[in-house]
Amino acid sequence: MTGTAPDDTVHSLADNTPSLASVADKEERQRIIRRRIERVGRWLMPAVMLVISIWLWDRIVVWNEIPHYILPGPGRVLSTLIADWPILLSALKVTLQITILALGIAVIGGVGLAILFTQSRLVEMSLFPYAVILQVTPVISIAPLIFIYVDSKLVGLLICAWIVAFFPVLSNTTLGLNSTDHNLRDLFRVYGATRLQKLLYLQIPTALPYFLGGLRIAGGLALIGAVVAEYVAGTGGIGSGLAFTILEAGYRLNIPRMFAALLLIAGTGVVIFTSLSLLSYLLLHKWHESALKREA
């Protein structure tokens, strides 16, 4: 292997589409055109769908003269969103705060416990079944009990959101930590690696894609947990979140505000998912299959 430059091909990662005119082959040209259509269509089609459905919604309300306390038109929802923004914003802040805090604690708890599990089979054997039980019991049935024993509404909400968010992190990270390549494990042993070195250099990098997959699920679940718990808690007055805003607006037949709050919750979910996907891409795009574009 001395001095011989390897002539094996290096797979390029760049997506270098040649200009259409320079491609002679007919099939190849059609393939490029198809790919371009797909690239534009991925954004254009959902946007078109959105415009059409909002327009239909508006027309149905106008044509049937539906009163706004039964079904408000999209324009009215938008104007409510703007008019009620101070109320909605403070509610959004509360919901967001609980969701993010719960997700944070779920990550710390889930990853910590997963690491503990891989270090000690005994701990795993004694705790894992209870983690499963906690997960399979619907949070809405535990929530009323939690609010009896926990004085602080915030802490209660946090516990509920944490319960649903923590399991995907735990189970995915555990799976990842145990998925190391057996030859690499042997290699680490041959070179006399300590447990800590094996954990840091081998198990944690192996587990990273699994963990990030769990995190994306947990992000959505934390929001659901926070909202569900708030319905149960029925918090009134200052410091209540979007779910309570919906409940309260429902009592007052303020349907436009219900829609506006719903829009915010859905938007929050999308933002959480997108940012976690972005985080996943940033951490994995250099090496992991899931984040790499395959050449056709």
Place this chain on the structure above:
Amino acid sequence: MKKVGKTFSANVEALRKMSLAVNVGDFISLLGPSGCGKSTALRLISGLMEPTSGRIVWQGDHGSGSIGVVFQEPTLMPWATVGANVWLPFRIDGQSFRSVSARVHESLRLVGLEDFTDRYPRELSGGMKMRVSIARALVTNPRIILMDEPFAALDEITRFRLNIDLLELKAQIGCTVIFVTHSVFESVFLSDRIAVMTARPGSIIREIPIDEPYPRDERFRTSSTYAAHCRITSEALQESMRSAA
């Protein structure tokens, strides 16, 4: 460096009274049908397993870093660059990349991949990944390199090429190689001694010296002496399979 007998059993007796003397600078192939315990023998030598009976005797010290291992798969860490993969043995030993970067680059230069230090494994072809794996085994300047069918998963052209490169490499650094293979042709081409193994329980039934001078190249591969050696080795292998049956 010398190794005496060892027997191994885990209900299934994988090896029985297998003895092999390895001298410094040897290129020894362990050749045998699948399931004859070739890999078990390597795992015993590398210290991944303890022998049930018998022992492995080393002359001189053999701490970590004195053994290099190459598996059938390249076994690289996909999240680390080529350079970081080669650095791994030193990293486990607690040495920073900066302090050993010269060794890492030297090792990559030996396998002809010095320009690929910052690439990720998935950007490389199968043959190149195997070269990185070899570079990693070489980086600690080991006294002995254990190779477990390293080229079995590669195409024939790449395999021939790596065979020649491996011999050149060995001539340069002069370490001992124990090479597990199930290919008669590969073992004859590479080794100065072939240990033919029999299966269940595994042991060495014959040692065949290949007294042909190095360097060997493609001309040797097509020569009549090569063919003669292949015939002898092949017959020994047949015999080992008969005795197992």
